[in-house]
Amino acid sequence: MLLSLNWLREFVPYEGSVDTLADRLTMLGLEVEGVSRPFAATADVVVGHVLTREKHPDADKLSVCTVDVGQGEPLQIVCGAANVAAGLSVPVARIGTVLPGGLTIKKSKIRGVESFGMICSESELGLAEKSEGILELPAGLKPGKTLAEAMNLDDVVLEIGITPNRADCLSVLGLAREAAMAFGLPLTMPSVHLKEDGPDASTLVSIRIPEPELCPVYRARIIRGVEIKASPAWMRYRLTAMGQRPVNNIVDVTNYVMLELGQPLHAFDRNLLAGDYIEISRAAEGTRFNTLDGQERVLTTRDLLIRDGAKAVALAGVMGGENSEISDRSTEVLLECAVFNPATIRKTARRLGLSSESSYRYERGVDQPGSLFAMNRAAALMAEVADGRVLPGIAEAEPKPWKPSPIGFRPAKAVSLLGIELSNDFCRKTFQGLGCEVELKSADAWTITPPPARQDLEREVDLIEEVARVYGMDRIPAAMPKMLKSLEVPDRLGAEVPFMGRLKTWACGAGLRETVNYSFVGQQELDLLGLPGEGRVPVANPLSEDQNVMRTELAPGLMKAVRHNLSQGNATLRLFELAKAFTADSASETTVREAHRLGIALCGARFGSFPWPEEKVDYSDLKGLVEQLLSSLGLSGAQYAVQKDHPWLSPCVQVSLDGRVLGVMGRVLQDVADSYEAKAGLWMAELDAEALMALHQHRSIRFRGLPKFPPSRRDVTLVMPSTLSVAEVLGAARAHKAAILEDVAVHDLFEPEGATEKNVTFRITYRHAERTLTDKDVDKAHAGLCDALSKALPVRFQ
Known part of the structure; x- marks a missing residue:
């Protein structure tokens, strides 16, 4: 700005x-x-008064002038402009002056006549893009006065x-x-002197707004008998200084008031409007409309149009149309002043790549009550600079009037939040200076009503920020926050951060690569996984349709990471993500429950690019990672049970410990995997990180000395039914309370194809804590274990 x-x-x-x-x-x-x-380049240009003008003796188109510049003798200047004449006040560049284009004025001789300066045009002074003849200044200006001072140039x-x-x-x-x-200065609003004459404009035009949410208010005034011409110099030069290109007096007024008061306006040639009404409504899909820049725009139902009785005449809030623009032939103006829905204008401008000064302001919100003053200010200026006649009355429709939104404010809360002493008087004067209404219900309970222009003030914290801003952010000293809890008593948040870091460290150490995905996914992605619609948290203002809901599980993001890697030729993937899943929960303070999850995805070759036999990852790889994680956290005794009818895993195994479900793992359904380009199979696990943390915190760490005496190991092969799980054998073996039994582990497995039995070799370790074992000790304990297994399970020894 x-x-x-x-x-x-x-x-x-x-x-x-x-x-x-x-x-x-x-x-x-x-x-x-x-x-x-x-206009710094015009600093040395002064006002001159043309005393005489004579024809050049040797050139028909040149004149020899004597010009009073307020310093000593008049200057003789040769001028080629046709409009130079005696009695004019003109801008004069004296010898040594450097003009905006870089031209340095020097003493010269033109066709034998000496010239001691230059009478300038607007374009030569950088006040206009082009001009004809010299600039004629208002009469009565004192010669020798600088042009900037005389013309009040900004x-x-x-x-x-x-x-x-x-x-x-x-x-x-x-x-x-x-x-x-x-x-602490007074604010003076610009004056508005409206002289109205003629029929009531409100009876000549009616306004229709089918959807008030898109256009809360629309007003129009009619100005008749206008003469389209260049704006007066003061307006043109001010617009130029503010980066605006002057067009004509009517268009310049709308730009001038927009910069002055912040209210975008638009002027229609009323003679080009059909019918006696204006409608503000959505465009039909595929509508083609030519804007003022000469471009044809293809519109959608999300765009807002302004229509007359027969056609669209403007793209609301963004740009007017060619079919109703002000031209040299215009004599009657319909002046539009409206408020449009910011989101609608923003989406249209972004989609069309058509950003204008108007859309820039409408996107951020304008002062609805103040729009009436802006329109009257513009109408008065049009009457002044275009000799127009303003009709009384306003054609108006305001289906959604502006309503004030009072906000509670507590001075003590501001002091507590900012950490500085603030007097009630300072706070009150600050709000009044911002244009707010202040109602003191009690010493520590105020009601603040922001002015309509301050749409950013919505909550108490916004008011506190205003107080801090006016007080001076640079004056607020830096201070460490108070520690209200003892560092010796760890809380949940204090334990959560290091635990989540520990999970990431484990995952990286296990050879997994971390992925970081958006928390937003599409409804269709959750539907593809067969996840329930209940509990989903929609995004109020999504970036796109494929990011319109919060994820309820990590699987969609991990699967998209798999697809992206596969599309780039990376076929061997070992990925993990540690992030939150979101579920609607009315009992939560935020109405959303956020839960930490750990997701693992495996795909492709088991050994990567190594020249080993081609083996694909399978369930054993995934379960091995889960078991390794539990072991690293000191968690033992997990149970694994097949879960039927899982929405996106088959087979699916549920992992639980101490009666608490930790998560699931298994193979992604092939049709789902195919959707993510994982043709060779995709194995995934999703675990509850908070449940892991809770179980880990309840595990006590015990230390024991390193063994001093050597172990004795025996291998035994059991022939067992295929339906008997290895876990049952291990559980029965560990339940045998032999004093020197240290460990039982699976060593080998052989299961003939189509057989009803399998051979499993177990390695059993014996050790005594205080002496070296003898063969007799081991034989006795081993025989007891084998006898216990034979009695407890349908197995036989090979």
Whole structure:
């Protein structure tokens, strides 16, 4: 946003320096990014008065003039402009002056006649892109006065970075409010002198708004008998200083008021409008519309159009149409002033790549009550600069009037949050300076009603931020927060961070690569996995349709990571993700339950690119990782049970411990895996990280000395039914309370194809803690174990 210092002073009597103003605005959060002087090149150009004008003796198109520049003898200047004449006040560049284009004025002789300066045109002074003839200044200006002073050219312009939440500062008025509040100065609004004449405009035009949410208010005034011409110099030069290109007096007024008050306006040629009504409604799918820039736009039902009785005449809030623009033939103007839904305007502008000054403001929100003043200000200016006649009455439709939104404020809360002492008087004056209404219900319970321009003030914390901003963020001392809990008593949050870090360390050590995915997924992805619709948390303003809901499980993100890697030729994958899943929960403070999950995905070759026999990962690889994780956490005795009818895993195994379900693991259904390009099979596990943490915290760590005496090992092969699980054998062996039995582990497995029995070799370790075992000791214990297994299970020894 550009801010002219001269324009600011029309609102606020600020007499300080530019640097002081820039520093204060920056400290208020309105960062001044630069200061420029748009007409600095005209600093040495002065006002001259043409005393005489004679024809050049040796050139028909040249004139020899004597010009009073207020310093000594008049200057003789040769001029080629046709409109130069005695009695005119003109801009004069004297010898040594450097013009905006880089031309240095020197003493010269033109066709034998000496010339001691140059009478300038607007284009030569950088005041216009093109011009015909010299610039004729208003009569009565004192010769010798600088052009900038005589014409009140905006000598200093500040470039201010406006954050998206401060839409109120996208105008001179908004920045003037900030300056008035910061320096304790009065704010003066521009005067509006409306002389109305003719029939009531409200009877000539009717407004229709089918969807009030898209257009809360639409107003129109009619100005008749306008003469389209160039705007007066003061308006043209101010617009130029503010980065706007002057067009004509009507269009320039709409731009001028938009910069001044922050309200976008649009002027239609009423003679080009059909019917006696205006409608603001959605475009039909595929509608083609030509905007003012000459481009044809293809619209969708998400775009908002302004229509007359026969056609679309403007793309609401973004740009007008070619079929109703103001031209030299225009004599009657319909002046539009409206408020549109910010999200609708933003989506249209982004989709079409059509950003305008109007859309920039509408996207951020405009002052709905203040729009009426802006329209009347523009109508009065049009009557002034275009000799128009403003009809009384306003054609208006306001189906959704603006309603104030009071906010509770507690001074004590502000002091507590900011950590500084603030007086109630300071807070009250701050809010009043911001234009808020302050109602003191009690000493520590206020009601603050923000002005309609401050749409960013919604909560108490926003008000506290305003107090801090005005107080000065740079004045708030840095201080460490108070520690309310003893460091000796670990809490859940304190334990959670290191535990999650431990899980990541384990996963990386196990050869898994971490993936980080968005928390947003698409409804169709959850449907593909067969997950229930209950409990899903929709995203209020999704980035796209495939990110319109929070994930309820980690599987969708992991599967997309698998697909991306496979598409890049990486066929061997060992991935993990440690993140949160989200489920709707009305009992939660945020209405959403967030749970840490650990997801593992395996795909491709078991040994990667090594030149070993081609083997694909399978269930044993996945279960091995899960068992290794549990072992690293000191968790033993997990149970594994087949789970039927899982929505996206088959086979699926449920992992539980101490009666608590830890998660599931298995192979992704092939049709689901195919959707993610995993043709060779995809194995996944998803575990409850919080359940793992809870079980881990209840495990006590016990230490024992290293064995001093050697072990004795015996291998035994059991022939058992195929239906008998190895886990049952291990459980029975470990249940045998032999004093020297240290460990039982599976050593080998052979299961003939189609057989009803299998051979499993177990390695049994015996050790005594205080002496070396003898063969007799081991034989006795081993015989007892074998006898116990024979009695407890349907097995025989080979």
